[in-house]
Amino acid sequence: MGMAFSFILVVILILIVALGVLVPGLQYFFAVVVPYAALLTFLAGMVMRVLKWARAPVPFRIPTTTGQQRSLPWIKASALDNPSTTAGVIGRMALEILLFRSLFRNTRLELHQGSRLAYHWEKWLWLGALLFHWSMLLVVLRHLRFFTEPVPGFVTLLADLDGFFRFGLQGLYISGVTFLVAVTYLFLRRVLIPQLRYISLPADYIPLFLLLGIGSTGILMRYFYRVDVTAVKELTMGLVTLQPVVPDGLGMLFFIHLFLVSVLAAYFPFSKLVHMGGIFLSPTRNLPNDSRARRHINPWNYPVPVHTYEEYEEEFRDKMKLAGLPVEKEG
Amino acid sequence: MRDSRYIITGLIVFVVLLTFPLWSNAGKAASPPQPNLDTPAIQNLEQKQCVEATEYMRADHMQLLEDWRNQVVREGKRIYVAANGKEYEMSLENSCFECHSSKTQFCDQCHNYLDVEPDCWTCHLEPKEP
Numbered sequence: 001m002g003m004a005f006s007f008i009l010v011v012i013l014i015l016i017v018a019l020g021v022l023v024p025g026l027q028y029f030f031a032v033v034v035p036y037a038a039l040l041t042f043l044a045g046m047v048m049r050v051l052k053w054a055r056a057p058v059p060f061r062i063p064t065t066t067g068q069q070r071s072l073p074w075i076k077a078s079a080l081d082n083p084s085t086t087a088g089v090i091g092r093m094a095l096e097i098l099l100f101r102s103l104f105r106n107t108r109l110e111l112h113q114g115s116r117l118a119y120h121w122e123k124w125l126w127l128g129a130l131l132f133h134w135s136m137l138l139v140v141l142r143h144l145r146f147f148t149e150p151v152p153g154f155v156t157l158l159a160d161l162d163g164f165f166r167f168g169l170q171g172l173y174i175s176g177v178t179f180l181v182a183v184t185y186l187f188l189r190r191v192l193i194p195q196l197r198y199i200s201l202p203a204d205y206i207p208l209f210l211l212l213g214i215g216s217t218g219i220l221m222r223y224f225y226r227v228d229v230t231a232v233k234e235l236t237m238g239l240v241t242l243q244p245v246v247p248d249g250l251g252m253l254f255f256i257h258l259f260l261v262s263v264l265a266a267y268f269p270f271s272k273l274v275h276m277g278g279i280f281l282s283p284t285r286n287l288p289n290d291s292r293a294r295r296h297i298n299p300w301n302y303p304v305p306v307h308t309y310e311e312y313e314e315e316f317r318d319k320m321k322l323a324g325l326p327v328e329k330e331g
Numbered sequence: 332m333r334d335s336r337y338i339i340t341g342l343i344v345f346v347v348l349l350t351f352p353l354w355s356n357a358g359k360a361a362s363p364p365q366p367n368l369d370t371p372a373i374q375n376l377e378q379k380q381c382v383e384a385t386e387y388m389r390a391d392h393m394q395l396l397e398d399w400r401n402q403v404v405r406e407g408k409r410i411y412v413a414a415n416g417k418e419y420e421m422s423l424e425n426s427c428f429e430c431h432s433s434k435t436q437f438c439d440q441c442h443n444y445l446d447v448e449p450d451c452w453t454c455h456l457e458p459k460e461p
């Protein structure tokens with residue numbers, strides 16, 4: 001159900017832009033208004049989400065102990081998995097953000113011969129996720145050639161390395177291909193593993209279909225049904241210099257590509273994709289485990305009215321004595 | 332708000348990085364490339380027309396050049412019949428540069444704009460700039 005719904009939704013989006021740009025005058029809407037609105041929504045949405053998280057109280061450390069905590073000098077501590085210093089935390093965060101360390105620990109649980117439980121190595125999700133995220137980063141960085149003039153040297157360098165192989169006379173960008181392959185894998189995984197399919201919702205399928213649409217229109221318009229890339233850059237440079245013009249000859253595939261990217265960007269802060277910002281604010285990852293070494297005083301402690309035993313005895317001493325109860329102070 | 336120092340700094344870095352194209356181009360005027368069509372060979376044309384339609388040339392000239400290369404190198408054919416019936420020699424140096432006689436003022440105009448560097452000139456001769 002979720003899958004059919006999400007698929008139809010993305011098809012409708014493609015139809016909207018495909019039919020929309022045929023209407024005279026609407027090209028400006030899809031090429032200028034929608035991208036600007038999407039960028040604003042993306043930035044404002046991300047900032048708002050992060051500020052909302054930042055307001056959540058984190059009164060103490062939440063150690064997730066995947067390694068030995070630092071304690072006595074002769075017990076070997078795990079400096080990265082259970083860090084007690086800021087440097088250790090930076091190391092753990094870097095491993096998490098750049099190499100998805102917690103996904104690497106993924107295991108699969110299965111019953112064997114009736115009732116024997118076994119944990120399996122499960123590295124495919126980690127591999128697929130790593131391939132996808134790094135490819136996407138490379139693709140997005142290479143796209144900077146549309147948004148800068150002159151193009152910075154590192155973008156040229158990336159494009160040269162990435163485009164080492166040839167497709168006809170053009171460079172074949174490996175990251176563009178691995179991007180599509182990885183998204184396809186992440187999608188098939190959801191569809192083919194029954195347990196995973198059972199827990200998948202439209203919120204899981206919609207980003208995947210959007211990314212599949214973006215990747216395939218990108219590859220189609222670079223290698224098969226080419227668009228006038230010079231006109232595309234005229235548009236994008238107009239957008240970034242805030243003097244938007246819509247040049248003639250922008251292809252249909254480009255409009256679809258751009259619209260799907262805009263939808264993705266606008267949807268990003270409100271979807272599960274905000275984990276891009278969320279990863280930085282995970283309390284179980286970004287706090288050193290020094291709960292025992294340092295005293296953490298709840299910063300929003302306020303004075304609580306208490307009734308101590310001394311005050312209690314003061315109040316009821318006579319009655320206690322009458323009842324024969326022991327008291328600490330006589331009279 | 333806890334750790335607001337780090338979070339706000341992080342957010343500012345995020346927004347600044349993402350808007351890099353906006354502020355790095357601020358105040359500049361976007362000037363589209365102007366491939367120069369004013370060459371003697373083109374002046375002498377009765378009909379100012381490229382090998383194929385202009386829209387096709389702008390988007391697909393790499394495809395055309397690849398077809399030409401494959402035709403010449405693999406099939407041994409050297410004559411191309413365009414959609415409008417005109418015949419051209421399938422040659423990078425003798426056809427394209429016959430009319431577009433300046434590489435720097437034509438091809439490079441667009442290619443620098445888009446940061447593409449075809450590697451043809453490691454083997455093929457660049458035309459002498461007039």
Ligand code: HEM
Pocket residue numbers: 136139140142143146173175176177179214215217218219221222223229232236254257258261264
């Ligand atoms: C989420 C962001 C985006 C993703 C994941 C993405 C993905 C892709 C991919 C995979 C390709 C195939 C070629 C390659 O590997 O580079 C491509 C090509 C292309 N994309 Fe994107 N894209 C994104 C955003 C954009 C934006 C914002 C624009 C312009 C406004 C754009 C314009 C183009 C154009 C013009 C091509 C054809 C490039 C060529 O022929 O050399 N893309 N895109």
